Amino acid sequence: MSPDSSLVAVLQYTGTKVALYRADATGVLTPLATLDTPTPQGVSFSPDGGLLAVPIDAKAVQLWDVTDPVNPKLAGRVEGLGSLPTILAFANGSRSLAVGTDTGKVTVWDVTDPAAPVQRHGYGDPHAAVYGITFSPDDQRLVAVGGDQLVWAWHLDQ
Numbered sequence: 001m002s003p004d005s006s007l008v009a010v011l012q013y014t015g016t017k018v019a020l021y022r023a024d025a026t027g028v029l030t031p032l033a034t035l036d037t038p039t040p041q042g043v044s045f046s047p048d049g050g051l052l053a054v055p056i057d058a059k060a061v062q063l064w065d066v067t068d069p070v071n072p073k074l075a076g077r078v079e080g081l082g083s084l085p086t087i088l089a090f091a092n093g094s095r096s097l098a099v100g101t102d103t104g105k106v107t108v109w110d111v112t113d114p115a116a117p118v119q120r121h122g123y124g125d126p127h128a129a130v131y132g133i134t135f136s137p138d139d140q141r142l143v144a145v146g147g148d149q150l151v152w153a154w155h156l157d158q
Contacts, residue, residue, distance in 0.1 A: 002049040007032075007069055009043040009052055018043060018054055020069050032069045037062055044097075046090045051075070051114060053097055055085030061099055063114040075114035081107065086129050091139040096120065098142055100130025106144050108156065125152050 001008050001023070008021040008029060018037045021029040039057035045066075046053070052064040052072070061078035083103040090097055095112040104126035110118045121142075128147030135142055143153045 002045045002066075003047055004049055007045070007049065007066065009045070009054075011040050011043070015039055018052075020052075020066065020072065022069065033072050035062075035064055035072055035074075041085060042087065044088050044090055046095060046097075046111075047092060051090075051095070051111065053078075053088055053090070053111075055088055055099065057084055059083060059085070061085055061088060061097070063111055063117070065114065076111070076117060078109050078111070078117045080119075081105070087131055087133050089133045089135060091135045092137060093139055096135070096139065098133050098135065098144075100126075100133045100144055100146065102129040104128055104130060104146060104148070106130055106133065106142070106152070106154075108142065121154070121156060123152070123154055126150065 010019045018035040020032045037054045041055040044053045050067045052066045054062045059081045063076040065073045065075040083101040087100040097109045097111050106123040108121040126146045130146040132145040
């Protein structure tokens with residue numbers, strides 16, 4: 001769900017698309033668009049609700065401009081992950097995107113320009129797939145948890 005609760009992104013049952021819906025004040029959903037996303041693994045809206053990140057099985061993350069949700073545009077891709085992205089999260093106050101993979105790699109990307117994402121941090125500490133990832137409220141720390149049954153935390157200013 002978008003930060004303002006007006007949009008809902010849903011993985012379709014067939015596993016090949018993400019559907020966008022408008023949510024009204026009563027909870028009624030109106031279909032708006034369908035995104036062509038090969039084997040999506042999840043979704044995450046940016047804090048401003050204008051960008052939707054979709055991890056896909058092509059070892060990449062699609063970045064969709066949903067400022068016009070009836071006509072979403074593929075704005076860019078995060079490439080070079082090396083393995084399947086399993087989880088992702090946007091920072092609270094910026095266009096930083098954290099991505100966890102099935103091999104335990106965690107990367108942080110600046111997606112201010114979705115057409116040209118820039119990797120800012122990379123970590124290989126987890127020894128198994130990453131299943132949860134979040135930024136601290138001040139965006140200075142990143143926490144991840146995975147199949148190694150450990151919680152990993154990093155200071156992003158270092």
